[in-house]
């Protein structure tokens with residue numbers, strides 16, 4: 001379908017909503033609108049040209065790792081329809097960063113693409129910097145911004161990289177790589193919703209002192225609060241990150257806190273439980289400059305970005 005220009009035109013006319021009032025400029029990039037597709041949906045950059053017709057202002061690929069890896073055993077993705085939620089323990093299944101680069105070389109759409117980077121499961125944390133280094137260098141010519149992902153709950157030990165010293169080293173390293181380029185590109189950090197206030201304070205200090213260009217709040221949660229599914233259903237599913245409606249309030253709280261501490265100009269991308277235009281407005285009002293959806297896109301379908309765009313315009 002992606003090969004047929006007519007099909008793309010039809011998709012565009014059905015799902016895209018253009019209006020200069022939706023445009024945003026953040027960390028030096030010009031976004032056609034503030035609604036993005038969050039990481040994990042198009043991990044291997046297979047669908048950028050098709051997804052670009054569905055009204056998004058930007059698409060984040062990944063999480064990519066240096067080497068291909070199969071991820072966790074199936075089943076690893078579970079629906080909780082009564083909660084409009086998902087639980088996943090995919091475990092960074094991806095074909096490796098080089099496979100994505102080959103596809104990015106062929107993409108036709110000019111939509112802004114972010115490259116979300118992680119480490120291989122077999123890479124110990126004290127070597128993690130090497131994995132992010134490799135992903136950055138490999139992806140550099142082909143994406144518009146980068147995300148350091150240290151917040152997935154499905155790679156054992158990964159979230160320990162959110163601790164103060166490992167995180168400072170990692171962000172300094174990736175920022176330095178970017179600064180060495182003729183045209184440095186924005187480096188963002190994606191954080192978990194499960195941090196304590198003092199962990200968040202440490203992260204805020206690191207974002208500012210390393211001149212990290214922005215923050216994505218948040219990834220999925222390991223909490224199982226605010227669910228109507230039975231305890232038995234939840235325990236049968238087991239480990240994984242919870243996304244969708246039950247995550248919304250928590251991620252909004254994290255965004256509000258970040259905004260209050262980071263000042264009014266620091267770039268924040270809000271994600272977590274945006275299922276409707278009203279949820280999107282809540283994230284913007286909490287302080288997000290841009291937003292991303294994943295679970296809402298699954299439950300609400302391809303018109304979600306357009307519906308949010310229209311609501312943003314009617315609000316003004």
Ligand SMILES: Cc1cc2nc3c(=O)[nH]c(=O)nc-3n(C[C@H](O)[C@H](O)[C@H](O)COP(=O)(O)O)c2cc1C
Pocket residue numbers: 038039040041043062063077086088090092116149152190218219220243244245247271272273274292293294295296
């Ligand atoms: C199936 C699935 C896979 C995901 N994979 C990734 C990933 O590879 N990297 C990442 O940073 N976030 C990943 N996420 C998290 C989303 O990007 C997003 O931060 C989170 O789901 C909260 O948004 P939502 O409530 O709109 O889904 C994944 C989420 C889901 C549901």
